[in-house]
Amino acid sequence: MASKRFNALPGFGLTMGLTLTYLSVIVLIPLAGLFLRTSEMSAAEFWRAATHPRALAAYRLTFGASFIAALINAVFGTITAWVLARYSFPGKRFLDALVDFPFALPTAVAGLTLSSLFAKTGWLGRYLVPMGIEGAFSRLGIVIALTFIGLPFVVRTLQPVLEDLERETEEAAATLGAGRLRTFFTVIVPTLLPAILTGFALSFARAIGEYGSVIFIAGNKQYYSEITPLLIFVHLEEYNYAGAMAIAVVMLIASFAMLGTINLLERWASRFQL
Amino acid sequence: MSGRVKRRIRESTNKSQRGADETPLVKWTLIGVSGLFLFVFLLLPLVNVFAQAFAGGIRAYFAALTNPDTRAAIGLTALTAAICVPVNAAFGVCAAWAVAKFEFRGKALLITLIDLPFSVSPVVAGLIYVVLFGLQGYFGSWLSDHDIRIIFAVPGIVLTTLFVTFPFVARELIPVMQATGNEQEQAAMTLGASGWQTFWRVTLPSVKWGLLYGVILCNARAMGEFGAVSVVSGHITGLTETMPIRVESLFKEYQSTASFAVASLLAVLALATLILKSWFEWRQERQFSSAQIPEPEVVDSSRPGRP
Amino acid sequence: MSIKLQAVSKIFGETLAVDSVGFHVADGELVALLGPSGGGKTTVLRMIAGLEMPTSGDILIRGQRVNDLPVQKRNIGFVFQNYALFKTMSVHDNIAFGLKIKKWRRAERESRIEEMTELFGLGGLGKRYPHQLSGGQRQRVAIARALAPKPNVLLLDEPFGAVDAKIRQELREWLVRLHHDLNVTTVFVTHDQEEAMEVANRIVIFSRGRLEQIGTPREVYEQPANEFVARFIGVMNVLEATVPRGSARAGELEFPASGAPDGTQMRIGFRPYAVAVSNDLALYPYQAILVHTYFLGILLRVEFELPSGLVVRGRMTKEEYAVLGLENGRRVSIQIKAYRILARDDAPLGRELVSPISTPPHIAENI
Numbered sequence: 001m002a003s004k005r006f007n008a009l010p011g012f013g014l015t016m017g018l019t020l021t022y023l024s025v026i027v028l029i030p031l032a033g034l035f036l037r038t039s040e041m042s043a044a045e046f047w048r049a050a051t052h053p054r055a056l057a058a059y060r061l062t063f064g065a066s067f068i069a070a071l072i073n074a075v076f077g078t079i080t081a082w083v084l085a086r087y088s089f090p091g092k093r094f095l096d097a098l099v100d101f102p103f104a105l106p107t108a109v110a111g112l113t114l115s116s117l118f119a120k121t122g123w124l125g126r127y128l129v130p131m132g133i134e135g136a137f138s139r140l141g142i143v144i145a146l147t148f149i150g151l152p153f154v155v156r157t158l159q160p161v162l163e164d165l166e167r168e169t170e171e172a173a174a175t176l177g178a179g180r181l182r183t184f185f186t187v188i189v190p191t192l193l194p195a196i197l198t199g200f201a202l203s204f205a206r207a208i209g210e211y212g213s214v215i216f217i218a219g220n221k222q223y224y225s226e227i228t229p230l231l232i233f234v235h236l237e238e239y240n241y242a243g244a245m246a247i248a249v250v251m252l253i254a255s256f257a258m259l260g261t262i263n264l265l266e267r268w269a270s271r272f273q274l
Numbered sequence: 275m276s277g278r279v280k281r282r283i284r285e286s287t288n289k290s291q292r293g294a295d296e297t298p299l300v301k302w303t304l305i306g307v308s309g310l311f312l313f314v315f316l317l318l319p320l321v322n323v324f325a326q327a328f329a330g331g332i333r334a335y336f337a338a339l340t341n342p343d344t345r346a347a348i349g350l351t352a353l354t355a356a357i358c359v360p361v362n363a364a365f366g367v368c369a370a371w372a373v374a375k376f377e378f379r380g381k382a383l384l385i386t387l388i389d390l391p392f393s394v395s396p397v398v399a400g401l402i403y404v405v406l407f408g409l410q411g412y413f414g415s416w417l418s419d420h421d422i423r424i425i426f427a428v429p430g431i432v433l434t435t436l437f438v439t440f441p442f443v444a445r446e447l448i449p450v451m452q453a454t455g456n457e458q459e460q461a462a463m464t465l466g467a468s469g470w471q472t473f474w475r476v477t478l479p480s481v482k483w484g485l486l487y488g489v490i491l492c493n494a495r496a497m498g499e500f501g502a503v504s505v506v507s508g509h510i511t512g513l514t515e516t517m518p519i520r521v522e523s524l525f526k527e528y529q530s531t532a533s534f535a536v537a538s539l540l541a542v543l544a545l546a547t548l549i550l551k552s553w554f555e556w557r558q559e560r561q562f563s564s565a566q567i568p569e570p571e572v573v574d575s576s577r578p579g580r581p
Numbered sequence: 582m583s584i585k586l587q588a589v590s591k592i593f594g595e596t597l598a599v600d601s602v603g604f605h606v607a608d609g610e611l612v613a614l615l616g617p618s619g620g621g622k623t624t625v626l627r628m629i630a631g632l633e634m635p636t637s638g639d640i641l642i643r644g645q646r647v648n649d650l651p652v653q654k655r656n657i658g659f660v661f662q663n664y665a666l667f668k669t670m671s672v673h674d675n676i677a678f679g680l681k682i683k684k685w686r687r688a689e690r691e692s693r694i695e696e697m698t699e700l701f702g703l704g705g706l707g708k709r710y711p712h713q714l715s716g717g718q719r720q721r722v723a724i725a726r727a728l729a730p731k732p733n734v735l736l737l738d739e740p741f742g743a744v745d746a747k748i749r750q751e752l753r754e755w756l757v758r759l760h761h762d763l764n765v766t767t768v769f770v771t772h773d774q775e776e777a778m779e780v781a782n783r784i785v786i787f788s789r790g791r792l793e794q795i796g797t798p799r800e801v802y803e804q805p806a807n808e809f810v811a812r813f814i815g816v817m818n819v820l821e822a823t824v825p826r827g828s829a830r831a832g833e834l835e836f837p838a839s840g841a842p843d844g845t846q847m848r849i850g851f852r853p854y855a856v857a858v859s860n861d862l863a864l865y866p867y868q869a870i871l872v873h874t875y876f877l878g879i880l881l882r883v884e885f886e887l888p889s890g891l892v893v894r895g896r897m898t899k900e901e902y903a904v905l906g907l908e909n910g911r912r913v914s915i916q917i918k919a920y921r922i923l924a925r926d927d928a929p930l931g932r933e934l935v936s937p938i939s940t941p942p943h944i945a946e947n948i
Contacts, residue, residue: 008460008463008631008632008633008652009375009376009456009459009463009472010469011371011469011473012372012375012378014368015368015369015372016372016378018368019365019368019372019373019384022365023369023388026436026440027387027390027391027437028387029406030402030403030405030406030437031390031394031402033402033405033406033411033412034398034401034402034405037405076307076308076311079304079307079308080311082304082308083304083308083309084308087301087305089305095309095312097548097549098312098316098548099312099316100548101320101544102316103491103494104491104494104498104543104544104547104548105320105541105544106494106497106498106499106500106517106518106521106543106544107500107518108498108500108518108522108540109323109498109518109541109544110319112323112521112525112533112534112537113320113322113323113534113537114319116326117319122322123318124318147315148316148319151315151316180297180300208395209394209395209396209397209398210501211395211397211500211504212396212501212504212518215522228395229396229397229398230397232397232398232401233397233505236401236404236505239410241404241405241408245405248397248401248402251395251398252394252398255393255394255395256393258393259386259390263386454668457663457665458665458666458667458668460632460659460661460665461659461661461666461726462667462682463652464630464631464632464652464653464657464658464727465678465679465726465727466653466654466656466679466682466683467653467678467682468653471682475678476667479667479669479670480668480669561669
């Protein structure tokens with residue numbers, strides 16, 4: 001792996017050796033173990049476990065809710081990033097710092113407090129539930145939790161791009177006679193779109209794997225509000241290893257596909273860099 | 275994260291009202307929309323944690339926290355973090371040194387592999403260790419023959435936490451170390467410093483804030499991890515419950531106030547993390563922007579292949 | 582301490598960065614490694630320091646082969662192009678670093694630091710951090726840091742590259758004085774021929790990894806070993822010429838080329854100072870128009886266009902310019918007093934040839 005080129009700094013062999021060893025022991029070998037174990041199953045067995053109706057319902061729910069949550073974050077995250085990058089107003093620094101809150105807050109706490117907020121007696125639930133909006137113990141709750149979890153991604157991906165955006169290009173558009181809205185859609189949006197998509201993908205990728213926050217708020221009813229990670233958990237508790245592993249492999253493949261997509265998006269996003 | 279370094283420099287230039295800007299009405303509408311969004315999704319949940327925790331009064335709050343099982347959970351969480359954070363910090367420094375200071379083939383792949391745990395669902399992270407060490411796992415029978423418990427015991431909790439917090443320090447340090455370059459180290463060596471002396475006296479001080487930033491994020495995740503730990507913990511009250519797991523079990527027992535009391539500690543941890551993080555970020559930026567030595571007019575490119 | 586390189590080569594991957602270079606630096610000398618970017622001069626300097634390993638060949642310091650001696654043990658002072666000051670340490674701690682590593686006793690260390698800060702005009706700046714210093718101050722800290730542990734040799738990589746033009750001049754003079762006072766063997770890398778000419782005792786010229794010439798500033802200017810050196814050191818007019826009947830022609834200009842068969846292609850080179858100019862249109866054989874005048878201080882660079890469109894660059898003092906009553910657009914007559922026949926870039930040059938027509942006395946020599 002290492003080339004032979006001389007570098008006056010020492011320690012490459014030592015640090016690289018330790019890095020590869022530790023990476024293998026903690027990450028690669030355990031992951032390989034799962035794939036190896038799964039490969040012991042017959043194709044039919046695997047297919048049956050991976051496409052069980054209960055699993056299919058869980059996939060649909062997980063991917064659907066994650067998609068909606070990522071979409072909400074794409075819209076509001078873009079507005080938030082715009083506001084934080086462009087305007088100055090009282091409390092801005094506080095809001096800016098607050099955006100990272102979902103990264104720092106343990107997911108269990110997030111789930112707990114969100115479910116309490118949207119429950120019938122909660123601060124929001126007491127107004128929303130009478131209006132027919134059940135935020136807790138429902139599919140809507142899953143979307144709410146996943147929105148919370150993925151909120152920082154779009155904002156933090158977009159913010160540096162917005163700050164680097166040359167305002168001269170907008171002014172150039174204005175001097176050429178373009179109105180603000182036209183400038184926004186013809187000059188700004190095309191520049192931001194790759195970053196928004198990247199943020200969306202990051203938020204989506206995070207949401208499909210999320211477990212902690214969702215199980216507090218979802219109600220966890222089979223075929224209705226049971227997300228995929230929960231199904232893996234349930235299978236494990238029932239000692240149904242085959243079922244758990246098959247679904248986990250599906251999840252991993254989905255995650256790796258998302259990782260590849262995000263890498264491609266990031267490369268695409270940097271294509272206009274001068 | 276590379277935008278972090280640039281951000282502060284740009285911030286001051288964007289303040290003035292420009293001719294091509296939106297009208298104030300549009301501006302304040304946008305601020306209002308995003309403010310409301312952040313209020314509902316971030317601020318309200320945060321305040322709610324403390325409101326619920328103190329709903330039964332201060333007495334009940336402290337009673338909940340001094341419960342022996344809760345205290346055991348706090349102890350286990352602290353133990354887990356005390357093991358995982360130093361180990362992953364040491365690994366992160368190693369990996370960052372190898373990746374940032376040297377050129378080799380497969381570097382991009384290595385960085386992707388280091389980031390891998392971020393894209394694995396926590397439940398799957400727990401599962402892979404069950405597959406290895408569980409009763410039906412690869413080493414399961416050997417382990418039970420030798421009466422070693424990993425799954426449903428503390429070692430399993432530590433292992434899965436190591437997995438989920440694996441990338442934090444490395445991915446913070448790599449860009450910082452890359453940005454500081456190799457020249458200071460080479461200068462130290464021409465002055466006679468050995469590898470270790472160079473590392474301790476030159477490299478470490480110049481990446482200190484980046485390292486602390488990574489450590490604090492690693493710690494937050496180590497203390498707060500729920501999904502992965504939940505799979506391998508076995509939820510044995512007083513023995514294998516970490517704080518987040520304790521939050522869940524109290525919640526399931528309908529002890530809402532106690533559950534929120536434990537949660538409030540974790541929320542304080544999150545707030546402290548945010549504050550420290552902003553501070554480290556600020557120090558790191560300051561170090562970068564102020565220590566920037568002007569670029570030379572002519573860059574000699576007679577050293578091919580050097581980054 | 583003397584430095585000697587014997588057939589040193591360095592290969593980076595596929596690129597031959599340094600190609601069998603050998604030269605000798607005497608004890609106490611101040612030598613410049615000069616060449617265009619990518620010429621291999623920085624690599625040579627880094628190999629002397631031990632920051633790069635030669636692929637083949639030997640490096641000797643004070644007669645000792647140091648190839649296998651790690652950088653820490655070579656006792657060299659190295660000044661990096663961007664100084665590489667320790668950003669997290671004060672000026673005092675930067676200078677103290679090498680002394681601490683070499684385990685100087687505290688009292689001696691402090692007095693040495695004092696001595697260095699005095700010598701380098703850094704008094705009162707000890708507590709400052711690198712980011713609180715000006716470019717010139719940073720450079721002096723870098724040199725003080727390198728010199729504090731009393732190295733055998735001082736190596737500087739483009740020492741004047743990162744400061745602005747005005748400070749650069751001061752620093753050059755200062756480096757010459759410093760070298761004179763301390764008499765430590767010094768090698769520095771530069772891409773600026775003027776800088777090398779002004780500062781160094783001897784100049785080693787590199788291009789594309791090869792050593793082109795080594796000599797005193799005067800030697801490399803007056804007796805360039807090949808066309809590359811001739812063109813790199815100072816300005817040179819280079820014309821493509823062909824031989825019709827015994828003399829080489831480029832536009833109107835004719836140069837005797839006895840013996841060359843008809844149709845030979847050759848190149849003719851001459852320095853701007855070899856262009857004689859007169860406002861008497863009959864004095865010299867070629868008619869030309871002054872098209873551009875560049876003011877370079879006391880010297881002027883002038884460009885003449887001949888009727889064929891050929892452009893010739895000349896050089897004169899302000900006084901001469903005034904005496905001749907020149908201005909852009911004036912018609913003049915010119916002659917090339919001395920020229921060389923150039924062959925390929927790297928072939929040795931022939932002697933400078935004198936044109937058969939005598940030159941008037943009022944043209945300044947040795948410009």
